[in-house]
Amino acid sequence: MAILITGGAGFIGSHTAVELISAKKNIIIIDNLCNSNIQSVENIRKITGVDFPFYKADCCCDADLEKIFEENEIQTVIHFAGFKAVGESTQKPLKYYKNNLKSTLSLCEVMKKFGCSHLVFSSSATVYGAPKTVPIKEDFPTSTTNPYGTTKLMIENILKDICKADPKFSVACLRYFNPIGAHKTGIIGEMPNGIPNNLMPYITQVAAGKLKILSVFGNDYETHDGTGVRDYIHVVDLAKGHLSALKYIKNHSGFETFNLGTGTGYSVLDILKTFERVNNIKIPYKITKRRPGDIAICYADPTKSKKLLNWKALLSLEDMCCDSWNFAKKAIAGK
Ligand code: NAD
Numbered sequence: 001m002a003i004l005i006t007g008g009a010g011f012i013g014s015h016t017a018v019e020l021i022s023a024k025k026n027i028i029i030i031d032n033l034c035n036s037n038i039q040s041v042e043n044i045r046k047i048t049g050v051d052f053p054f055y056k057a058d059c060c061c062d063a064d065l066e067k068i069f070e071e072n073e074i075q076t077v078i079h080f081a082g083f084k085a086v087g088e089s090t091q092k093p094l095k096y097y098k099n100n101l102k103s104t105l106s107l108c109e110v111m112k113k114f115g116c117s118h119l120v121f122s123s124s125a126t127v128y129g130a131p132k133t134v135p136i137k138e139d140f141p142t143s144t145t146n147p148y149g150t151t152k153l154m155i156e157n158i159l160k161d162i163c164k165a166d167p168k169f170s171v172a173c174l175r176y177f178n179p180i181g182a183h184k185t186g187i188i189g190e191m192p193n194g195i196p197n198n199l200m201p202y203i204t205q206v207a208a209g210k211l212k213i214l215s216v217f218g219n220d221y222e223t224h225d226g227t228g229v230r231d232y233i234h235v236v237d238l239a240k241g242h243l244s245a246l247k248y249i250k251n252h253s254g255f256e257t258f259n260l261g262t263g264t265g266y267s268v269l270d271i272l273k274t275f276e277r278v279n280n281i282k283i284p285y286k287i288t289k290r291r292p293g294d295i296a297i298c299y300a301d302p303t304k305s306k307k308l309l310n311w312k313a314l315l316s317l318e319d320m321c322c323d324s325w326n327f328a329k330k331a332i333a334g335k
Pocket residue numbers: 006007008009010011012013030031032033034035036057058059060079080081082083084099103122123124125176177178179
């Protein structure tokens with residue numbers, strides 16, 4: 001029996017693959033490498049010393065999925081595959097609706113066909129829109145401000161309906177907050193194409209000298225230092241949350257949402273200062289105007305995940321900053 005990881009060559013998928021293999025699970029990865037590369041699959045093998053089947057294939061293709069289910073006995077799927085760039089999704093909404101929705105619909109159809117009814121889905125804190133209060137609980141109202149977020153919410157609703165119609169189906173819908181950091185070995189981590197949209201990859205590229213200066217998007221928010229506050233979570237803690245979710249869906253049916261965050265909010269300047277301190281590197285920055293669509297504060301209430309999944313984040317902001325740079329300095333600067 002194996003666990004199929006869609007998008008397993010990507011940032012979160014590769015770290016989850018490592019944690020699953022370390023927990024002695026059999027895994028199979030499907031990824032079309034549209035936002036990753038084959039080296040990342042090799043790196044998972046290198047860290048774990050374990051080989052596993054890899055299919056370079058598209059989750060939107062029913063025939064490719066059927067072939068994988070025919071060739072393997074798949075018990076559970078963890079579905080990471082999808083596009084994730086908020087800004088691009090506003091420019092190219094069709095690209096996002098097509099890939100994120102079609103891949104999930106095809107996957108669920110093929111799962112049903114092969115009698116596989118256990119799924120862990122990668123959702124996002126973006127489905128909470130602009131929350132009225134923090135910390136955010138799973139039962140807070142949902143809303144979205146961009147097509148990417150809308151795809152996540154639409155998929156959540158589709159999965160809810162599938163669970164209602166089929167009592168065997170069990171879905172853990174994990175709402176990630178802001179994953180950063182990298183594997184301790186520095187062998188896998190986050191390496192976005194082009195100029196990064198997200199804070200930590202931008203900082204590491206400035207640290208490596210690839211970009212000149214970090215723009216801090218606004219210092220007039222109602223936060224402790226005026227800059228935006230987020231719930232940054234180490235990607236290895238996040239990956240371990242998937243192991244806990246796998247245990248949960250084995251013993252439960254139906255659709256359940258879980259926040260995967262630390263429960264602590266840090267500002268842009270907190271991140272910047274901690275990165276500088278733990279890595280002993282100066283990051284030049286300037287304050288610029290707010291980024292459209294950004295909210296002031298977002299952090300999780302992770303109580304439900306602690307209670308039902310028996311999971312909580314353990315790694316510190318120092319670990320996140322240190323491990324992000326340990327990976328990036330090799331990957332970008334070759335140091
Ligand atoms: P990523 O881009 O690094 O990984 C996604 C992987 O999916 C990539 O390797 C890509 O090649 C693959 N992929 C995309 N479409 C595919 C398709 N149709 N068929 C096969 N493979 C396909 O992204 P990530 O940061 O690892 O995110 C993983 C999941 O978590 C995504 O669904 C994302 O929306 C969600 N998420 C990410 C964050 C974040 O900040 N990184 C936050 C919340 C939720």
